Amino acid sequence: AQKITQTQPGMFVQEKEAVTLDCTYDTSDPSYGLFWYKQPSSGEMIFLIYQGSYDQQNATEGRYSLNFQKARKSANLVISASQLGDSAMYFCAMREPYKAAGNKLTFGGGTRVLVKP
Amino acid sequence: KAGVTQTPRYLIKTRGQQVTLSCSPISGHRSVSWYQQTPGQGLQFLFEYFSETQRNKGNFPGRFSGRQFSNSRSEMNVSTLELGDSALYLCASSDPGTSGTSETQYFGPGTRLLVL
Numbered sequence: 001a002q003k004i005t006q007t008q009p010g011m012f013v014q015e016k017e018a019v020t021l022d023c024t025y026d027t028s029d030p031s032y033g034l035f036w037y038k039q040p041s042s043g044e045m046i047f048l049i050y051q052g053s054y055d056q057q058n059a060t061e062g063r064y065s066l067n068f069q070k071a072r073k074s075a076n077l078v079i080s081a082s083q084l085g086d087s088a089m090y091f092c093a094m095r096e097p098y099k100a101a102g103n104k105l106t107f108g109g110g111t112r113v114l115v116k117p
Numbered sequence: 118k119a120g121v122t123q124t125p126r127y128l129i130k131t132r133g134q135q136v137t138l139s140c141s142p143i144s145g146h147r148s149v150s151w152y153q154q155t156p157g158q159g160l161q162f163l164f165e166y167f168s169e170t171q172r173n174k175g176n177f178p179g180r181f182s183g184r185q186f187s188n189s190r191s192e193m194n195v196s197t198l199e200l201g202d203s204a205l206y207l208c209a210s211s212d213p214g215t216s217g218t219s220e221t222q223y224f225g226p227g228t229r230l231l232v233l
Contacts, residue, residue, distance in 0.1 A: 104150070
């Protein structure tokens with residue numbers, strides 16, 4: 001069974017600084033997708049960034065980038081130039097191929113980020 | 118495009134009752150997935166519907182059921198509610214069939230269910 005681990009339950013970051021959120025995963029399938037979502041206190045899950053297991057380059061999306069190290073099975077999210085609005089829970093998630101799991105996402109436990117002014 | 122919508126947003130029920138939650142996906146999205154989020158268990162996959170068929174199911178008791186209509190709207194039903202069913206229920210839609218970011222699941226605001 002696949003597993004997603006986020007070892008940082010919570011962290012503080014100074015406004016305008018960069019922060020790295022850790023995510024490690026475990027799967028035996030060579031084909032998978034990795035996602036990061038942001039969940040503000042309102043509850044809605046907001047998609048941030050996606051990395052496919054066969055993608056040659058690390059994904060980037062504005063201030064978000066994904067440090068994908070396939071051999072180490074890690075997919076860390078980097079948020080550059082943190083803003084107060086970045087304060088939220090962040091979840092790493094993985095999807096295995098449709099044949100195995102359809103569109104099911106498995107989530108990590110999340111990391112709570114608090115940006116300090 | 119309008120995002121995923123869920124109704125109702127908040128719900129209070131008592132043990133033993135049943136509840137139906139509704140989810141309208143993003144226009145054109147054919148897959149709808151449901152997740153339960155609790156402080157103790159985190160985010161857990163309930164089931165996924167695609168073209169009115171349940172494609173995958175998580176490890177939940179039979180009290181949890183769902184369906185999808187021809188317009189891709191989906192409902193989930195929980196019968197004989199228990200205190201432990203109190204949770205945030207999130208619905209997500211996607212347009213599978215192509216690879217990459219187009220398979221991304223986009224979530225609705227959730228329904229907060231409190232069982233007393």
